[in-house]
Amino acid sequence: MKPSNTTTHLWIMALIxxxxxxxxVQGGYMQAKAHFAQFLIERAFxxxxxxxxxxxxxxxxxxHPVAKMRLLQHNAQGTQALGPDLYVLAGxxxxxxxxxxxxxxxxxxVGEQGNTIIAGHRDSHFMRLQYVNVGDMIxxxxxxxxxxxxQITATQVVHETATEVLDQTENSQLTLITCxxxxxxxxxxxxxxxxxxKPMV
Amino acid sequence: xxxxxxxxxxVMQLGYYKWVIxxxxxxxTATVQASPSGATDDDITQGTLVYFAKDQVIQALAMDTxxxxxxxxxxxxxxxxxxxxxxxxxxxxxxxxxxxPENAAVDSMQLRIGDKIIAGQIQPKKQAxxxxxxxxxxxxxxxxxxxxxxxxxxxxxxxxxPHDKLVVELSYQQxxxxxDGLFSLRFPMAITPRYHxxxxxxxxxxxxxxxxxxxxxxxxxxxxISSAQGIKVSMKVNIDAxxxxxxxxxxxxxxxxxxxxxxxxxSFDGKQIADRDFVLQWQADVGALPQAATFYQTGKTHSVAxxxxxxxxxxxxxxxxxxxxxxxxxxxxxxxxxxxxxxxxLVIDTSGSMSGQSIVxxxxxxxxxxxxLRDIDTFNIIEFNQHTSMLSPVPLTATSRNxxxxxxxxxxxxxxxxxxxxxxxxxxxxxxxxxxxxxxxxESMLRQVIFMTDGAVGNEQQLYQLISDQxxxxxxxxxxxxxxxxxxxMRRAATMGRGTFTYIGKQTEVKQKITQLLxxxxxxxxxxxxxxxxxxxxxxYWPSTISDLYQNEPLWVSIKSPSQLLxxxxxxxxxxxxxxxxxxxxxxxxxxxGIDLLWAxxxxxxxxxxxxxxxxxxxxxxxxxxxxxxHLVTSQTSLVAVDVTPVNPMSDTTIDAKxxxxxxxxxxxxxxxxxxxxxxxxxxxxxxxxxxxxxxGILHYLWLRQRLPGQVLVxxxxx
Numbered sequence: 001m002k003p004s005n006t007t008t009h010l011w012i013m014a015l016i017x018x019x020x021x022x023x024x025v026q027g028g029y030m031q032a033k034a035h036f037a038q039f040l041i042e043r044a045f046x047x048x049x050x051x052x053x054x055x056x057x058x059x060x061x062x063x064h065p066v067a068k069m070r071l072l073q074h075n076a077q078g079t080q081a082l083g084p085d086l087y088v089l090a091g092x093x094x095x096x097x098x099x100x101x102x103x104x105x106x107x108x109x110v111g112e113q114g115n116t117i118i119a120g121h122r123d124s125h126f127m128r129l130q131y132v133n134v135g136d137m138i139x140x141x142x143x144x145x146x147x148x149x150x151q152i153t154a155t156q157v158v159h160e161t162a163t164e165v166l167d168q169t170e171n172s173q174l175t176l177i178t179c180x181x182x183x184x185x186x187x188x189x190x191x192x193x194x195x196x197x198k199p200m201v
Numbered sequence: 202x203x204x205x206x207x208x209x210x211x212v213m214q215l216g217y218y219k220w221v222i223x224x225x226x227x228x229x230t231a232t233v234q235a236s237p238s239g240a241t242d243d244d245i246t247q248g249t250l251v252y253f254a255k256d257q258v259i260q261a262l263a264m265d266t267x268x269x270x271x272x273x274x275x276x277x278x279x280x281x282x283x284x285x286x287x288x289x290x291x292x293x294x295x296x297x298x299x300x301x302p303e304n305a306a307v308d309s310m311q312l313r314i315g316d317k318i319i320a321g322q323i324q325p326k327k328q329a330x331x332x333x334x335x336x337x338x339x340x341x342x343x344x345x346x347x348x349x350x351x352x353x354x355x356x357x358x359x360x361x362x363p364h365d366k367l368v369v370e371l372s373y374q375q376x377x378x379x380x381d382g383l384f385s386l387r388f389p390m391a392i393t394p395r396y397h398x399x400x401x402x403x404x405x406x407x408x409x410x411x412x413x414x415x416x417x418x419x420x421x422x423x424x425x426i427s428s429a430q431g432i433k434v435s436m437k438v439n440i441d442a443x444x445x446x447x448x449x450x451x452x453x454x455x456x457x458x459x460x461x462x463x464x465x466x467x468s469f470d471g472k473q474i475a476d477r478d479f480v481l482q483w484q485a486d487v488g489a490l491p492q493a494a495t496f497y498q499t500g501k502t503h504s505v506a507x508x509x510x511x512x513x514x515x516x517x518x519x520x521x522x523x524x525x526x527x528x529x530x531x532x533x534x535x536x537x538x539x540x541x542x543x544x545x546x547l548v549i550d551t552s553g554s555m556s557g558q559s560i561v562x563x564x565x566x567x568x569x570x571x572x573x574l575r576d577i578d579t580f581n582i583i584e585f586n587q588h589t590s591m592l593s594p595v596p597l598t599a600t601s602r603n604x605x606x607x608x609x610x611x612x613x614x615x616x617x618x619x620x621x622x623x624x625x626x627x628x629x630x631x632x633x634x635x636x637x638x639x640x641x642x643x644e645s646m647l648r649q650v651i652f653m654t655d656g657a658v659g660n661e662q663q664l665y666q667l668i669s670d671q672x673x674x675x676x677x678x679x680x681x682x683x684x685x686x687x688x689x690x691m692r693r694a695a696t697m698g699r700g701t702f703t704y705i706g707k708q709t710e711v712k713q714k715i716t717q718l719l720x721x722x723x724x725x726x727x728x729x730x731x732x733x734x735x736x737x738x739x740x741x742y743w744p745s746t747i748s749d750l751y752q753n754e755p756l757w758v759s760i761k762s763p764s765q766l767l768x769x770x771x772x773x774x775x776x777x778x779x780x781x782x783x784x785x786x787x788x789x790x791x792x793x794x795g796i797d798l799l800w801a802x803x804x805x806x807x808x809x810x811x812x813x814x815x816x817x818x819x820x821x822x823x824x825x826x827x828x829x830x831x832h833l834v835t836s837q838t839s840l841v842a843v844d845v846t847p848v849n850p851m852s853d854t855t856i857d858a859k860x861x862x863x864x865x866x867x868x869x870x871x872x873x874x875x876x877x878x879x880x881x882x883x884x885x886x887x888x889x890x891x892x893x894x895x896x897x898g899i900l901h902y903l904w905l906r907q908r909l910p911g912q913v914l915v916x917x918x919x920x
Contacts, residue, residue: 013901020894027887062553062619092878093554119878160876179881187883
């Protein structure tokens with residue numbers, strides 16, 4: 001009786017550990033992808049700054065970096081960058097979002113007049129958006145190396161159907177989109193956190 | 202031993218049970234805590250107006266709309282009277298967002314205060330806004346008419362007194378639709394609360410905020426509600442078609458009609474709720490169909506206003522002749538033998554950005570397109586991501602064997618990789634037609650390229666160049682797939698490819714839209730259309746690129762000629778590959794009013810179609826100049842009317858009120874097609890569950906090895 005019992009236990013144990021490892025690999029892969037792809041994207045962006053040509057971060061990529069973004073926060077110690085620099089990809093498809101924050105092509109381009117819209121994942125790149133406040137600054141470097149500084153004017157939570165945040169505006173504006181709430185674990189979010197920023201002159 | 206086994210089994214089971222429960226609890230609480238605190242009721246949807254917002258009652262204005270139309274031949278002059286009614290005891294500023302037909306040239310607005318009529322002046326948009334705001338602050342009554350998008354306008358009134366009304370009367374000019382021998386006109390009466398991302402409409406976000414009557418607050422039986430709420434429309438249409446009518450119907454509204462000779466009058470049976478478009482259709486008696494019609498007007502409808510004192514040069518009267526030409530190409534009999542075969546090249550984007558719903562839709566569209574092929578047709582499928590591959594090196598005939606092959610090919614497509622569109626366009630536009638590719642009657646085949654993509658490309662200018670260089674005799678039809686395709690790129694690519702752009706937003710639309718497109722382009726009647734004078738010079742006509750005409754489609758073109766002398770104009774094109782031309786002598790030219798407005802409007806439409814980030818400021822200037830010159834409400838110009846005397850002593854405290862639009866009939870609130878991008882993954886959930894399971898496994902291992910605290914004791918006592 002006992003040997004077979006022990007074997008069963010071993011089997012169950014092995015199964016549970018394997019399943020656990022599998023899930024860890026899957027979740028970890030997503031996180032690792034989000035983290036390490038940024039280095040490749042950074043390299044492509046540096047190349048773009050040098051020769052003004054779009055460069056793919058990896059040879060089979062469907063996109064290219066279009067901007068570098070930095071969040072700046074005021075506090076007692078002065079102005080500090082919030083997290084490492086982010087490199088923005090062209091086209092907010094699900095695939096691109098896994099590697100970096102992405103520029104929505106329906107909006108204005110980086111540095112163009114109109115509403116520039118960047119979406120990012122709440123569980124990786126745009127996790128830091130939960131710490132931003134109205135008045136904080138966003139630095140956006142275009143692919144030609146030009147810097148535009150934006151100041152956050154509003155944050156709001158909207159339903160996922162509130163597509164009016166994608167509307168084009170006459171004056172320049174930067175709109176950041178990520179899922180809300182930030183601490184929700186599952187992937188299907190119904191609400192979005194919107195950060196609106198206006199250029200500083 | 203046996204006992205131990207049983208006991209331990211029980212303990213183990215209990216242990217697991219606890220563990221699983223606590224694990225579940227962790228996940229559950231995490232999810233629950235995560236649910237948004239501020240937005241608990243999920244009923245709030247886009248465009249719904251809540252009555253109490255920020256502790257302040259939002260006033261809803263009542264609105265009465267009176268529409269009168271004068272149809273003369275193919276022209277329609279429409280006057281819309283909007284009566285803003287204030288039922289409250291306060292002074293109000295009113296605002297109403299309303300739709301007008303896409304081809305409407307809005308050229309006049311009047312503000313009526315009692316018996317007084319103040320004519321609206323055309324001003325650049327910003328200046329008009331300032332004029333209006335100043336009047337509002339000074340307590341003067343004023344009205345402002347603005348274009349928000351191509352077909353959406355707002356009218357605003359300032360300082361509307363308690364229990365008073367103000368009337369804004371606007372007029373527009375349009376042409377009547379004429380297709381398949383059927384005349385029709387449409388007056389839109391509801392705005393669908395759905396957003397189409399269009400780069401050409403860079404408008405203020407606030408301006409388009411349509412307030413809808415919330416169906417959860419007001420029950421659907423609007424007719425039972427007092428006349429103070431809701432938008433009522435009365436309609437009167439006079440039709441002087443120039444011939445006897447065979448039928449005259451309104452599609453969605455009950456109407457009364459009367460006839461007096463060849464003049465028909467149609468009116469609403471009472472007032473109607475503005476929740477669906479008004480569509481009127483009529484048909485001529487057999488044989489009375491016009492083959493060509495020309496209308497002309499000398500000089501402008503509105504002389505240049507506002508500059509009479511500071512600019513003497515503009516006083517010179519415009520002597521140009523504006524004409525409008527409607528031409529029916531000779532109809533081609535469609536018999537079995539006359540059917541022209543076509544070579545259908547289907548191009549599908551299988552790049553990574555298409556993954557998910559988009560590729561599913563695109564594959565379905567391909568299958569429907571293939572299913573619609575006839576046995577005289579040939580076809581090929583081109584797939585591209587960073588590589589381009591084809592179903593077959595040469596186009597295949599539409600035999601059942603080849604169709605089966607194609608269907609298997611379609612099923613195997615997967616979205617992956619980059620987007621290199623240029624080689625695919627080159628491959629699609631390469632003329633694969635054999636010189637002997639003719640049908641039984643020796644007519645050459647058509648070559649049509651259907652391009653399905655989400656248009657996520659960076660090198661647009663280069664692609665436009667490629668298309669215009671390599672088009673040849675092919676026609677390029679673009680089909681936009683997915684929730685947010687780059688429609689600006691696709692619309693312009695289609696215009697350059699002399700085809701059309703179709704947008705498929707939902708999977709349920711795929712079949713209908715693809716079938717519609719394929720049926721429409723089955724039989725082009727007239728291609729390569731051009732206009733010129735007898736001496737070979739080209740008149741100033743719009744639209745400047747005329748797309749192919751298909752069966753029973755008339756050609757509309759607006760022309761501006763420099764002087765009184767109307768030269769004959771030659772319209773040329775190809776019918777079934779043979780040269781065709783027709784001379785327009787303007788002998789049967791009918792004088793009409795408002796032709797200059799249509800000409801200017803056609804030019805503005807063409808200008809805005811080609812607008813992009815680089816040409817934007819220049820196009821805006823051109824549109825503004827045209828708007829000012831022809832007294833038109835455009836994206837850059839607005840009409841504003843201000844009364845002289847201030848009437849409101851407390852203009853600072855005047856409340857802003859909106860007129861609420863009705864939701865289109867049959868539309869479900871909250872059932873929107875488009876959503877913001879999904880910006881979350883379950884990675885953290887997987888990690889949490891993964892680590893929990895791993896911990897569980899390790900604990901189990903330790904338990905088996907009897908290394909858990911407390912276990913050792915049990916072992917010892919047993920031994």
